[in-house]
Amino acid sequence: MQETKEAKKLVLSGIQPSGTLTLGNYLGALRNWTKMQDEYLCYYMLADLHTITVRQVPAELRQNCLKTAAIYLAAGLDPEKITLFLQSMVPAHSQLAWVLNCYAMMGELNRMTQFKDKSARHADNINGGLYTYPVLMAADILLYQADYVPVGKDQKQHVELARDIANRFNNTYSETFRIPEPIISTNTASIRSLSDPTKKMSKSESGDGTIFVLDNKDTILRKVRKAVTDSDGEIRRGEGKHGINNLMNIYSAATGKTDGEIESEFAGKGYGDFKLAVGEAIADLLGGIQQEYERYMADKAYLNRVLIEGAERASYAANKTLSKVYRKVGFYDPHK
Ligand code: TRP
Numbered sequence: 001m002q003e004t005k006e007a008k009k010l011v012l013s014g015i016q017p018s019g020t021l022t023l024g025n026y027l028g029a030l031r032n033w034t035k036m037q038d039e040y041l042c043y044y045m046l047a048d049l050h051t052i053t054v055r056q057v058p059a060e061l062r063q064n065c066l067k068t069a070a071i072y073l074a075a076g077l078d079p080e081k082i083t084l085f086l087q088s089m090v091p092a093h094s095q096l097a098w099v100l101n102c103y104a105m106m107g108e109l110n111r112m113t114q115f116k117d118k119s120a121r122h123a124d125n126i127n128g129g130l131y132t133y134p135v136l137m138a139a140d141i142l143l144y145q146a147d148y149v150p151v152g153k154d155q156k157q158h159v160e161l162a163r164d165i166a167n168r169f170n171n172t173y174s175e176t177f178r179i180p181e182p183i184i185s186t187n188t189a190s191i192r193s194l195s196d197p198t199k200k201m202s203k204s205e206s207g208d209g210t211i212f213v214l215d216n217k218d219t220i221l222r223k224v225r226k227a228v229t230d231s232d233g234e235i236r237r238g239e240g241k242h243g244i245n246n247l248m249n250i251y252s253a254a255t256g257k258t259d260g261e262i263e264s265e266f267a268g269k270g271y272g273d274f275k276l277a278v279g280e281a282i283a284d285l286l287g288g289i290q291q292e293y294e295r296y297m298a299d300k301a302y303l304n305r306v307l308i309e310g311a312e313r314a315s316y317a318a319n320k321t322l323s324k325v326y327r328k329v330g331f332y333d334p335h336k
Helices: 023-036 058-074 092-101 106-110 113-121 128-143 153-172 217-225 242-255 259-265 271-297 300-329
Strands: 010-015 041-046 083-086 148-151 181-184
Touching: 010 023, 010 128, 023 041, 023 148, 023 242, 023 271, 041 058, 041 300, 058 083, 058 271, 058 300, 083 300, 092 128, 092 300, 106 128, 113 128, 113 153, 128 153, 128 300, 148 153, 153 181, 217 271, 242 259, 242 271, 271 300
Parallel strands: 010 041, 010 148, 041 083, 148 181
Antiparallel strands: none
16 A cells, blocks of 8 residues: 555644543543544643642542543543553653743743633742743643644643744744644533533532533532523523523533524423433433443553553654754754
């Protein structure tokens, strides 16, 4: 067979393994990642280095890394097709991040809205890592010469910073980094908190606003039953109907039904009926993943093997870029 000249485009993305993944992570990220694994060359990482910008309990972080890897696989990512790896196992991320720090401007970092939000939320621990977080993320992306970076809307600004840093570096030396493009998944990216649908569904929320991928059916039904709605009582999309819009997004993502189909399915019915249907659809969707998850968690040797092999493949690709960078900035290499 003849080799195709056209190389596959490269995709890189990651999720922080701080806590268990949420329904929002699954619908907004993981599910889309699985759809890309045939068409693209995919690197999917567990961004554990990023998690320590906020205090973690070490034993929990370790366990969450393993669990998150199992969820990646349970969601359908195939380690034969993609490179699945743990960021901390590939030293090139930290190494490139240091170099890129010297090409990222304070003014740029000051404008990052996530830094401003997180400093407000963790006012007692506004550390340097929180500030340079987007530079590490730029290193993640640029190391692999990624073409596309699927992310939620809240991370778009970080991908834009990665582009700016890459352009600055390329212009200062010579072509080194490919300029990545963000892919912002549309409706499913906006899975909001059930208790405050103006906010994104977040791993770190403590109330009942977040559905976790590993929640059991009763928990899911209870959380959806308590979801914030509005007083107009109609199951249709509307300006300011944040709660219902969110439930419609979730229901549509879980069942594949369109807004029109959902509206006619629930015409004349109340929020109680709708919430029950949404809860059951979520439980069905996650049930299959949970079974697979248990299977992977029972085989830690296999998970370890996937992570070790993933890190080897990732390191190989990453080190190629890192050594170019080291040479361009002028680090002496006695091997050469
Ligand atoms: N910052 C991302 C988030 O919290 C996670 C992440 C780290 C990431 N490195 C990345 C996403 C590189 C895409 C590409 O969602």
